[in-house]
Amino acid sequence: MADEKKSRLYVLNPLIERWPAVTKPEGHVNFRSKILWTAVCLILYFILTNIMIYGLQSQIVDLFAGYRFIMAGASGSIMHLGIGPIVTASIILQLFVGAKIIKLDLKKKEDKAIYQGTQKILVIVMILVEAIPQIFGYLEPNPALISNVGSGMADLIIIVQLFIGAFLVFLMDELISKWGIGSGISLFIAAGVSEAIFTGLFNWLPTSGKEYSLSTPPAGVVPGTYYLASNMSLGEIVDGGFEVMFVGHGGYPNAILPLIGTILIFFIVVYTESARIELPLTHSNVRGARGRYPIRLIYCSNIPVILMSALLANINMFAMLFYTNPALNKIPLIGGQWWIGHYDTSISTQPLAGGAWYLQSQNGVQTWLMPIIQGGSGGHEPWQFAIKIILYISIMIIGSVLFAKFWIETTDMGATAVARQIQSSGMQIPGFRRDPRVLGLVLERYIPVVTVIGGASVGALASFADAIGTIGNASGTGVLLTVGIMIQLYEQIAKEQAMEMHPVLRGFFGSD
Numbered sequence: 001m002a003d004e005k006k007s008r009l010y011v012l013n014p015l016i017e018r019w020p021a022v023t024k025p026e027g028h029v030n031f032r033s034k035i036l037w038t039a040v041c042l043i044l045y046f047i048l049t050n051i052m053i054y055g056l057q058s059q060i061v062d063l064f065a066g067y068r069f070i071m072a073g074a075s076g077s078i079m080h081l082g083i084g085p086i087v088t089a090s091i092i093l094q095l096f097v098g099a100k101i102i103k104l105d106l107k108k109k110e111d112k113a114i115y116q117g118t119q120k121i122l123v124i125v126m127i128l129v130e131a132i133p134q135i136f137g138y139l140e141p142n143p144a145l146i147s148n149v150g151s152g153m154a155d156l157i158i159i160v161q162l163f164i165g166a167f168l169v170f171l172m173d174e175l176i177s178k179w180g181i182g183s184g185i186s187l188f189i190a191a192g193v194s195e196a197i198f199t200g201l202f203n204w205l206p207t208s209g210k211e212y213s214l215s216t217p218p219a220g221v222v223p224g225t226y227y228l229a230s231n232m233s234l235g236e237i238v239d240g241g242f243e244v245m246f247v248g249h250g251g252y253p254n255a256i257l258p259l260i261g262t263i264l265i266f267f268i269v270v271y272t273e274s275a276r277i278e279l280p281l282t283h284s285n286v287r288g289a290r291g292r293y294p295i296r297l298i299y300c301s302n303i304p305v306i307l308m309s310a311l312l313a314n315i316n317m318f319a320m321l322f323y324t325n326p327a328l329n330k331i332p333l334i335g336g337q338w339w340i341g342h343y344d345t346s347i348s349t350q351p352l353a354g355g356a357w358y359l360q361s362q363n364g365v366q367t368w369l370m371p372i373i374q375g376g377s378g379g380h381e382p383w384q385f386a387i388k389i390i391l392y393i394s395i396m397i398i399g400s401v402l403f404a405k406f407w408i409e410t411t412d413m414g415a416t417a418v419a420r421q422i423q424s425s426g427m428q429i430p431g432f433r434r435d436p437r438v439l440g441l442v443l444e445r446y447i448p449v450v451t452v453i454g455g456a457s458v459g460a461l462a463s464f465a466d467a468i469g470t471i472g473n474a475s476g477t478g479v480l481l482t483v484g485i486m487i488q489l490y491e492q493i494a495k496e497q498a499m500e501m502h503p504v505l506r507g508f509f510g511s512d
Contacts, residue, residue, distance in 0.1 A: 007102055007104050007111065007114065009102060009104070009114050009115075009118050010073070010114060011115070012114070012117065012118055013114065014115065015121065016113075016117030016118070016120070016433060017117075017444075018123070018226065019117060019120055019121065021120065021174065022171060022174040022175045022178055022179070024178050025178060025179060029179055031497060033179070034179065034180050034181045034182075034496060035181065035493075037175060037176065037179040037180040038176055038180035038181050038182065038187070038343065039199045039349065040173060041172045041175060041176050041180065041184060041187075042187060042188075042191055044168075044172065044346060045169075045172065045187075045188055045191060046191065048077065048078060048079045048165060048168065049073070049077050049079045049192070049197040050074070050077065050194070051075035051077055051078050051079075052076055052077055052078075053076060053077065053078055053080065053139065053161050053162070054161060055141045055142055055144075055145035055154060055157055055158065056076060056139060056140075056141065056142065056156070056158065057139075057141065057142045057254035059144075060075070060076055060138065060139050060140070060444065061138040061139075061345045061349055062075045062076075062138075062349055063133075063134065063138055063316075063317045063320060063321075063349060064082075065082065065312055065348075065350070065508050066313070066316065066347040066360065066361055066363070066459050067309060067310075067312070067313035067316070067351070067352050067361065067475075068192075069189070069192050069193050069196060069473075069474050069475055069478040070189065070306070070309040070310065070313065070366055070475065070477060070478055070481070071083060071084045071310070071313060072185065072188035072189045072191075072192050073169075073277045074192075075209030076139075077165070077462065078161050078162065078164060078165030079165045079166075079169065080134070080139070080162055081131060081162055081163065081165065081166040081169075082188070082276075083169060083173070083185045083188060083189070083310075084126075084130055084166075084310060084313065084314070085123050085124075085126035085127040085129075085130055085166050085170070085171055086126075086169065086173060086185060087185065087306060087309075087310035088126045088130070088309060088310055088314055089122035089123045089126045090119060090206065090212065090307065091126070091307050091310060091311055092122060092126075093115065093118065093119050093122060094307075094403070094406040094407070094410055094412075095273055095406070095454075097115070097147075097409070097410065098402075098405075098406045098408070098409065104294070106409060106410055107414075107416065107417070111436070112203070116412065120170075122407075123170050124167070126176075127162075127163055127166040127167060128159075128163070128169075130166075130314075130317070131159050131162040131166065131333070132159060133317075133321050133325070134158070134159075134162060135158050135159060136321075136325050136326070136327070137324065137325065137326070137339050137345075137420070139158055139162075140294075141154035141155060141157065141158055144181050145157065145187075146428075149161075149372070163451055167306045169188070172188075172364060173188075175187050181489065181492055182488070182489050182492055184482070186302070186485045186488075186489075187307065187485065187489070189306070189478065189481050189482065189485065190482045190485040190486060192478075193413075193472075193478040193479060193481065194428050195506075196261065196472035196473065196474040196478070197470070197471060197472045197479070197482075198472075199219075199220070199472055200219075200220060200258075200470075200471035200472025200473070200474065201220055201221055201222055201254075201259075201471060201472070202220045202222055203218065203219040203220035203223070203488075204218045204220060204223045205218065206218060206219065206234065207219045212227065214228065214231060214232065219254065220254060220257060221254035221259050223434070224254060225245050225256060225374070226257075228241065228244065228245050229245065234300055242387050245443060246362075246463050247325065247366055247370070247483075248268030248364070248366065254471045254472065255471075256470075257364075257365065257469065258364060258468070258469040258470050259467070259471050259478065261364075261397055261468035261469050261470055262470045262471055264468070264477055265461075265465045265468070265470070265476060265479050265483065266479070267481050267482055268461060268485040269461065269480055269484055269487075270483065270487065272297060272298060272457060272461065273296070273298055273484060273487045275296070275297040275298075276294045276295060276296045276297060277295045277297075277367075277446055277450065278292040278293065278295070279292060279293045279295065279429060279442070279443075279446075280292055280429065280430060281293055281422065281427040281428065281429060281430075282427065282429075282430045284471040284476065287441070291427060293418075293422060294426075295443075295447065296450070297453065297454050297455065297457060298450060298458055298484070299404070299407060299413070299450045299451050299454040300403075300404040300407045300413070300449065300454055300458075301466075301479045301488060302371075302402060302458060302480070302484045302485065303403070303404075303407050304399070304400035304401070304402075304404040304407065304455050304458055304459065305355060305396075305400055305458050305459060305462045305477060305480070305481060306481065307399075307403045307407075307474050308395075308396055308399040308400050308403060308459065309361070309462075309477055312361060313393075313398065315356065315359060316341070316350075316351065316356055316360070317339050317357070318356070319343075319351065319355070319356040320341060320345075320349065320351070321339030321355075321468075322334050322335050322336070322337070322344050323335075323336055323337070323338075323340065323341055323342065323343050324343050324345055331338050337354075338353060338354050339355060340354050340355055340356065341353075341355060341356030342354045342357070343356075343358065344359050347356060351377070352379075353380075357380075357388070358387065358388050358391050358392070359395065360388070360392070360475070361391065361392070361393070361466055361470045361475065362389065362392060362463070362467050362469075362476075363466060363469055363473065363475055363476075363494050364467075364468065364469025364470075365467070365468065365469060367469075368385045368388060368389045368467065369392060369467075371385045372385050372417045373388060378481075379398040389467060392463060392466075393460070393463040393464070393467070394453060396459040396460070396462055396463040397456050397459035397460050397463065398457065398458065398459070400454035400455045400458055401452055401456050402455075403455065404451050404452070404458075405451055405455070408447070408451055413447075414447065415440045415441075415443035415444045415447045415448070416436075416440045418440075418443055418447065419437075419439040419440035419443055420434045420436055422439060423436040423439060429442055456457060456495060458480075458484075461480055462476065462480050462481075463477075464476070464479040465479060465480045
């Protein structure tokens with residue numbers, strides 16, 4: 001009877017056992033080694049983002065242009081797919097497990113191992129799903145490569161390079177999670193966004209062309225604002241010059257308002273990350289040993305926003321494929337339908353109309369507020385922009401809450417798992433019987449509530465950040481994620497140092 005209740009995914013167990021993976025350390029990995037492995041992976045990530053795909057045309061269409069920094073990849077490089085396949089595989093499994101389509105009890109060690117192994121296999125599948133469509137009009141091989149090896153082989157060479165890059169990201173993420181500090185996915189996002197912010201601040205090169213002018217000032221907000229202010233007359237500043245410096249539009253991507261938005265987002269995230277509930281703890285055997293277990297307001301961290309952003313990126317990608325791909329746009333009901341998403345890749349990879357347009361991520365007030373004030377833009381009425389921003393914020397909040405709930409169910413962050421961790425460390429809540437079931441009931445009062453509140457808060461912060469805009473076109477969501485990631489990395493480094501100095505703390509933190 002017990003075998004009949006097992007999930008059908010157990011048929012993959014022989015494959016999972018033989019699947020290539022980074023070996024988990026048998027014992028404790030010291031702090032210095034963790035820092036070294038983390039630094040090696042980050043350096044390798046930056047190197048890979050600067051290795052362009054061999055045999056690619058100079059002009060490409062980036063399906064993930066609007067979500068580039070969330071995907072933690074570089075357009076046209078072998079890291080073109082970034083973390084997209086990893087996050088997409090996680091989304092699919094979470095949705096299937098949460099909807100009980102896949103029956104797995106993640107509290108059981110065997111089921112959790114099958115879940116994690118299936119996710120690894122699904123990552124490979126998603127790499128191919130996201131890589132193969134790229135060659136149909138988006139990442140096309142150049143004529144020289146086609147003339148040497150033929151059209152079919154040229155396409156295969158592009159796909160193989162995309163596969164290698166995405167698989168290396170997967171391995172580096174696993175390497176950091178087992179041998180390093182933090183999450184590889186999070187660190188790669190933070191690295192890409194940090195680079196974009198620094199460039200957006202201090203880039204002295206002109207926005208286009210080779211010469212400076214009022215229409216092509218330095219691209220960085222600091223040298224660009226100084227150049228415009230020092231070279232414009234008072235009349236030019238009054239007649240639209242101030243709007244360019246403050247809001248930014250056209251060929252000038254950075255301005256003062258996005259800089260203010262970036263700083264504002266930083267302080268809001270820092271304050272929100274510090275909000276927490278602390279449960280008092282005492283040691284059952286050591287008199288006077290006391291501590292506190294912090295339950296963050298942002299309990300699931302930024303994971304829900306990463307998953308939600310990746311979901312929207314995939315919706316945009318498939319909507320574009322169904323509209324622009326010569327084979328897919330002939331599919332009945334969904335192929336070439338403007339109401340799903342209308343695109344003109346000669347102008348932009350962003351949707352111009354349809355459902356995908358309403359789900360499009362925002363990137364500053366010029367994408368929604370200015371059209372509302374000015375009476376519309378691009379064939380859309382002001383009320384459509386109002387609906388668009390309301391719908392985007394609502395979907396980000398609701399989606400983040402759902403992913404937050406799924407996330408604590410698929411990780412050891414639920415009340416029962418946390419109770420076991422506290423129990424195994426020898427700690428207990430004063431005034432309560434030393435029983436993991438009792439401790440679990442106490443944690444049930446807080447963890448489910450802060451999961452919902454934290455998911456809604458991080459979704460609201462991300463959508464608000466996108467609405468304000470940021471420098472470097474890093475997206476508000478990217479800045480929010482980066483600030484949160486850096487705070488958590490700092491705290492995790494502090495925790496690792498504490499465990500290095502006091503090995504008894506490893507049991508409390510759930511470390512080997």
